Amino acid sequence: MWSEEWPALFEEEKPVGLLERMLPSSEKRDWEFPEEIPILPLEDNVLFPEIAFPWVVQGETWVRLVHEAVLKDKIVGVVALREKPEDRPLEPQDLYEVGVVGRISRMLRLPEEAVQILVFGLATFVVKEWVRWEPYPVARIEVVRTEEIRTDEVEALKRNILSLFQKVVELAPYLPKEAFVAAMNIKEPVRLAHFVAFNLNLDVAGKQDVLASFDLVEKLKKVTYYLTRELEILQIGSKIQAQIQKEMAKTQREYFLREQLKAIQRELGELDERGSEITRLREKIKALGLAPEVEEEVEKELDRLSHIPTTSPEYPVIRNYIDWILELPWSRSTEDTL
The missing domain is CATH 1.20.58.1480 (Methane Monooxygenase Hydroxylase; Chain G, domain 1)
Incomplete structure (x- = not known):
């Protein structure tokens, strides 16, 4: 059984800003790491050296790992999960081979078997061998450092x-x-x-x-x-966002102008008269019994007629076209004597 007694250190919760995620100068030194360290799997993210990472650790196994690491030397190995297994225990193939040695710098105990920790990445390592998996994973590691060159x-x-x-x-x-x-x-x-x-x-x-x-x-x-x-x-x-905004602006502008035009026509007394006229024309078109494709085209022109001002050069052209359609003998016929 592991002890339920929690260390009194690191109990104050503080927010971590972007600039604070860089390793402070007090943490930058040549660390000596044990050859074997406990491995804490990280889901949906990757820890890097000299980066601070706030993390909520959940589950009895992982909370125990954090607890014992804090009591010892605060050192853990953080390795990213390839994919979290759903119906089986965690296995070596579920983890990447390259991870980061981290130092737990802050800890806050949470309800329901969870702790919030702040981990500072110290150095990259490669897993050389898995030592054990119970009660939590422990691996033998080799620290690898990238050589700084100036070219x-x-x-x-x-x-x-x-x-x-x-x-x-x-x-x-x-x-x-x-x-x-x-x-x-x-x-x-x-x-x-x-x-x-x-x-x-x-x-x-x-x-x-x-x-x-x-x-x-x-x-x-x-x-x-x-x-x-x-x-x-x-x-x-x-x-894409700019195009959508442009189209929305154009639509809104057209709507605003149409409403302005309606308001002007209403003030001039033209709206009711034109509305009645359009209604009469639409009833006449329905009474003709036109073919569906012909009626669709005429309705389009009628809609155009209802939206343009009477002073527009297009207005008499469209009106003459509709009058011409109405005068054609669509459903009338005569007997010819040959």
């Missing part, structure tokens, strides 16, 4: 990422303006890649793809690819 290619990729990210921030409703400010203040290319990938609207596979790229140039190129794709999607969405 013209890296600098060009970094500048391109900042330029693309600025455009994405301007269009994306899910990103605050301060996101680009935070990105501008990041000097290390690896940290920039992780920050952008974490905040971008990517699925788990996309974020994991960036995390598992250990070569700096390859990592930056992948972030550039995902940024470019996201920007294209946002630009298409923005274009």
Whole structure:
């Protein structure tokens, strides 16, 4: 049985803003990690090094893992789930092989076997071996660090990422303006890649793809690819939205002008007279017994006639056309003597 006694530390709940998600200077140091660490599965997201992630952990197994980690050294291995199993226990194939060593910096106990924690990502690791699965997963890991290099290619990729990210921030409703400010203040290319990938609207596979790229140039190129794709999607969405707004504005303007025209006609006493005239014409058309396709065309012209002013050059043309239709002997016939 595990102890129900909870540590008194980290009990104050505080909101975490975007800028606070970057690892503070007090946390940035050369950590020494144990070879074996408990593994905490993360669903629908990926943790990156030097990023803070607020997280509600649920379930007796995972709450126990957090409790024991806090009592020990506050270190956990955060690994993204490929897909959550519905009808069976969690297995190694359900988790990605690459994860992030995290340090629990804040914790708040919640009702119904749940805790809210704030985890700081410290370093990327690869699972070398699963040690055990009971009472929770423990793995033997190998920490992997991306070498920081300074080349013209890296600098060009970094500048391109900042330029693309600025455009994405301007269009994306899910990103605050301060996101680009935070990105501008990041000097290390690896940290920039992780920050952008974490905040971008990517699925788990996309974020994991960036995390598992250990070569700096390859990592930056992948972030550039995902940024470019996201920007294209946002630009298409923005274009569609602009078209819809333009069409709505046009419809509203036409409705407003029609109502204005009706009001003017009503003031001039023309509306009732024209309405009666259109009604009489429509009754005459119905009485002719026209073929359906002919009647449909005449009704269209009659609708046009009812919406245009009498001073319009089109008005006498349409009226003469309708009068001509009414004068034709559609349902009348005579006997011919040959």
